[in-house]
Amino acid sequence: MSLHRKASVLPGFGLSLGFTVTYLGLVVLIPLSTIFVKSAGLGWTGLWDAVTTPRVLASYRLSLLASLTAAVISAVFGLVVAWVLVRYPFPGRRLVDALVDLPFALPTAVAGIALTTLYGPNGWLGARLAPFGIRVAFTPLGIVVALTFIGLPFVIRTLQPVLEDLEADVEEAAASLGATRWDTFRRVLLPAIRPALITGFALAFARAVGEYGSVVFISGNMPMRTEIAPLLIMTKLEQYDYAGASAIAVVLLVISFTLLVTINQLSSRNRLTGATD
Amino acid sequence: MPQALAMRTSAPPRPRRAGPAAEPALVRWILMATALAFLALFLALPLVVVLTEAFRKGVGVYAAALRDPDALAAVRLTLLTAAIAVPLNLVFGVAAAWSIAKFTFPGKQLLVTLIDVPFTVSPVIAGMMFVLLFGAQGWFGPWLADHGIGIVFAVPGIVLATIFVTVPFVARELIPLMQEQGTEEEEAAMVLGASGWQTFRRITIPSIKWGLLYGVIVCNARAMGEFGAVSVVSGHIRGVTNTLPLQVEILYNEYHLAAAFAVASLLALLAIVTLVARSLVEWFELHRRTDTTHEQETTA
Amino acid sequence: MHSHRTLPLLVALALAGVAPAPAQKPVTLLNVSYDPTRELYQDYNAAFVRYWKEKTGQDVTIRQSHAGSGSQARAVIDGLGADVVTLALAGDIDQISARSGLVPTDWQSRLPHNSTPYTSTIVFLVRKGNPKHIRDWEDLVRPGISVVTPNPKTSGGARWNYLAAWGYALRRPGGDDAKARAFVAGLYGNVPVLDGGARGATTTFVERGIGDVLITWENEALLAVRELGAGRLEVVMPSVSILAEPPVAVVEKVAKKHGTLAVAQAYLEYLYTDAGQEIAARNYYRPHSETIAAKFPGQFPKVSLFTLAEVFGNWSKAQATHFADGGTFDQIYQARGATP
Numbered sequence: 001m002s003l004h005r006k007a008s009v010l011p012g013f014g015l016s017l018g019f020t021v022t023y024l025g026l027v028v029l030i031p032l033s034t035i036f037v038k039s040a041g042l043g044w045t046g047l048w049d050a051v052t053t054p055r056v057l058a059s060y061r062l063s064l065l066a067s068l069t070a071a072v073i074s075a076v077f078g079l080v081v082a083w084v085l086v087r088y089p090f091p092g093r094r095l096v097d098a099l100v101d102l103p104f105a106l107p108t109a110v111a112g113i114a115l116t117t118l119y120g121p122n123g124w125l126g127a128r129l130a131p132f133g134i135r136v137a138f139t140p141l142g143i144v145v146a147l148t149f150i151g152l153p154f155v156i157r158t159l160q161p162v163l164e165d166l167e168a169d170v171e172e173a174a175a176s177l178g179a180t181r182w183d184t185f186r187r188v189l190l191p192a193i194r195p196a197l198i199t200g201f202a203l204a205f206a207r208a209v210g211e212y213g214s215v216v217f218i219s220g221n222m223p224m225r226t227e228i229a230p231l232l233i234m235t236k237l238e239q240y241d242y243a244g245a246s247a248i249a250v251v252l253l254v255i256s257f258t259l260l261v262t263i264n265q266l267s268s269r270n271r272l273t274g275a276t277d
Numbered sequence: 278m279p280q281a282l283a284m285r286t287s288a289p290p291r292p293r294r295a296g297p298a299a300e301p302a303l304v305r306w307i308l309m310a311t312a313l314a315f316l317a318l319f320l321a322l323p324l325v326v327v328l329t330e331a332f333r334k335g336v337g338v339y340a341a342a343l344r345d346p347d348a349l350a351a352v353r354l355t356l357l358t359a360a361i362a363v364p365l366n367l368v369f370g371v372a373a374a375w376s377i378a379k380f381t382f383p384g385k386q387l388l389v390t391l392i393d394v395p396f397t398v399s400p401v402i403a404g405m406m407f408v409l410l411f412g413a414q415g416w417f418g419p420w421l422a423d424h425g426i427g428i429v430f431a432v433p434g435i436v437l438a439t440i441f442v443t444v445p446f447v448a449r450e451l452i453p454l455m456q457e458q459g460t461e462e463e464e465a466a467m468v469l470g471a472s473g474w475q476t477f478r479r480i481t482i483p484s485i486k487w488g489l490l491y492g493v494i495v496c497n498a499r500a501m502g503e504f505g506a507v508s509v510v511s512g513h514i515r516g517v518t519n520t521l522p523l524q525v526e527i528l529y530n531e532y533h534l535a536a537a538f539a540v541a542s543l544l545a546l547l548a549i550v551t552l553v554a555r556s557l558v559e560w561f562e563l564h565r566r567t568d569t570t571h572e573q574e575t576t577a
Numbered sequence: 578m579h580s581h582r583t584l585p586l587l588v589a590l591a592l593a594g595v596a597p598a599p600a601q602k603p604v605t606l607l608n609v610s611y612d613p614t615r616e617l618y619q620d621y622n623a624a625f626v627r628y629w630k631e632k633t634g635q636d637v638t639i640r641q642s643h644a645g646s647g648s649q650a651r652a653v654i655d656g657l658g659a660d661v662v663t664l665a666l667a668g669d670i671d672q673i674s675a676r677s678g679l680v681p682t683d684w685q686s687r688l689p690h691n692s693t694p695y696t697s698t699i700v701f702l703v704r705k706g707n708p709k710h711i712r713d714w715e716d717l718v719r720p721g722i723s724v725v726t727p728n729p730k731t732s733g734g735a736r737w738n739y740l741a742a743w744g745y746a747l748r749r750p751g752g753d754d755a756k757a758r759a760f761v762a763g764l765y766g767n768v769p770v771l772d773g774g775a776r777g778a779t780t781t782f783v784e785r786g787i788g789d790v791l792i793t794w795e796n797e798a799l800l801a802v803r804e805l806g807a808g809r810l811e812v813v814m815p816s817v818s819i820l821a822e823p824p825v826a827v828v829e830k831v832a833k834k835h836g837t838l839a840v841a842q843a844y845l846e847y848l849y850t851d852a853g854q855e856i857a858a859r860n861y862y863r864p865h866s867e868t869i870a871a872k873f874p875g876q877f878p879k880v881s882l883f884t885l886a887e888v889f890g891n892w893s894k895a896q897a898t899h900f901a902d903g904g905t906f907d908q909i910y911q912a913r914g915a916t917p
Contacts, residue, residue: 010380010460010467010476011467011473012375012376012473012477013376015372016375017372017380019368019369019372020369020372020373020388021388023372024369024392024444027440028391028395028441030410031403031407031410032394032398034406034409034415035405035409038409054911055911077312080311081316083312084308084309088308088309096313096316098552098553098556099316099321099552100316100320101552102320102548103320104495105495105498105549105551106323106324106502107521107522107544107548108400108502108504108505108522109502109522109525109541110327110502110522110541110544110545113526113537113538114324114326114330114541115323117534118323120785120786120787121785121786122784122786123326124326137785137787138769138787148319152319160285161285181304210397210400210401210402211399212400212504213400213505216505217529220769220770221770221771221773222769222770223907224910224913225913226770229399230400231401233399233401233405234509235730237405237651238730238731239730239901240651240654240672242409242414244902245405246405246409249401253398253402256398256399257394257397260393260394261390264386264389264390264393408655413655413656414655418656422656425834427656427658429657430652430655430656430657431658513642514640514641514642514657515640515641529780530612530774530780532783532801532804
């Protein structure tokens, strides 16, 4: 990477970069630093103790496992949906395509009460599932449902461009060489879309880990069982344990940041290598 | 927030007809049924629930819920918050995209990653930071108290939390767009004697205008819908520091389910408008590109 | 005082709609309260505004904020500009005093009855017909019974519920702390969801149909029956319960800064007048005044009540033993978490 500015003809470098960095510093970095400073006040051992109590560990486990499960479900069904949207013409396809973005646009609180009403014991779906002994609301299953809702568009939107770019001739060549459709899918197409699939999965996962609004209504909020990490942070705040809350937050932030860096690496690699060949 | 949320800038190819290399019809039908059932279950149903529950007690209750003074105050606060947060993040987005897309400098990748950070921070943490910063026991607490300035548990805190949460939206929309467009046109203009601002106004802005609009639309949707972060800094003062999402929660907790869904339906409506607007803007951008390509081809 | 010259002016002003009483600037009060008092303060505030206007000619606007008592205390400490706090338990106001000095340390002696204008108790709310035959505390630990109660870490009502259960178990023959702890653990073993506040728990029980029994404030239970139909719910009074005392206080430092000290003081004092007591009783809070209580026969059944002071000493001890980090509530939940 050159240390010289590439386009020295264009003005505004100092101004735009300066503004950007200042704004970012004031709005994002300084506020974030308060979390680290607060938890630093605990010292390393204090920090370790605060984040490894059974209740805190249970909340991480729940947040991470539920997010992982939701991301897997999103990945599998997201692939199916993306495939169908890209490959099969049907009336209303554009409408369905637009609908995929709903979780981006709908406020999390609205999603939360809607899902809770839907899956609660009196809800349309909850009432139908109850006779089978399946309870969704107030169980980890409900949390997974909510997290799937918000993660789905990430997978679909990451896969669509890649699927669209796939060249037909590779598949036709495989078919003419005698491969079954399933073989073609498994050995030719899947490897081609795998990077995008992983990126979409990671995005859905990252988004789900910190999610609060849509989960807090449908979750039972039981310590050790259905208490997600963000809620535990709120609870600690309420107990004046700012340092403890910050400690938990720090762990979440580190996880999210690592995911973010990984995702950015993956997607820049995708862009460079392209979807096929 | 890589490409997943970015505007689609090339026309999706029309679905191909089934050829010799396609899967059998049965498989196709199963896949389609699965996909549509899944979407109906996970996406459409919640939306339908909001609308049906909103009208469960009739149109009268629905209208009364929306005319309620606290609900109207929530609408005003939500609009005010978005009206401040979105333009600020718009300016930031343009500045960031300009510096990142048109220049090379060390640490560029780091900057891009940092811009994405608010996107991955849990909303509760976002709210908590501002309490740690501006609350009475926070870093600036005593100074603010001495000067009678209230930030948390007042409107400024809500606006700040919203700004934080929506920082990346416009920037990450514009960065790939402007990177794709490169610098030749601007350089040409500069060489021909245009000033920096002229170049920006006449060359850059028109080519990014749809991306800009797209970013504003998604930024706005998120700003108006933010719940977790605002909930921590709000103070829940009725009629004063409750945004629409918070008002939904309050009504939900007061046995006024129909009213809660009525207010929620406003937000759902906003979501639908957002989706429609996004599609329109994508279409316009596509048009702009094909027009530009035609121009280039005819003048070549 | 009025001369011939000023009389026409006053008439003109009166006609213009301006009261000729001593002109005072309108004032705003913020009442930061706990979860179930939403309806109470809606009624009360309207009455107080009228009363104050008649008495002093001043226009007062009262703003309300409601959330779990513990959450509200924390918010006030962090800067939520409350002129008065009307919370669920004295311990929360003590915290405000200890951590921020906004409330004087002797706040509880500033108003009658330990600054508690109305009381309540802890009762059970069950489905109509009481299909699971829930009569008393003992029934709550039966296998197969699902109990709804909020999270004691955030909800004041939840702490009263917890202490009522503990107190009941202590008073059983042969009761001691170990047995009480086992009882409460058994009770929480039957709890499927912990809401953040009393109102959230009521919504869970009533609207979402979770649970067989809701442990809650008496006022909250009676309100639920009124709002959601007597045909769906009924109240069960346990054999013994705790006297729940939700106190009120002026947040002196804030009120002084806002210039609302006099109004704030009057606002709380009005709660003790007959008018205030009647509004409380109408909203299902037990008034101190016997005469007012007599106006609502049958609404407040006699229950054998113990006080917090009798059983637990004071809030700071109760808080430290049960609800602080590592207290009995945490221990109970961790023991549960260990089993699949």
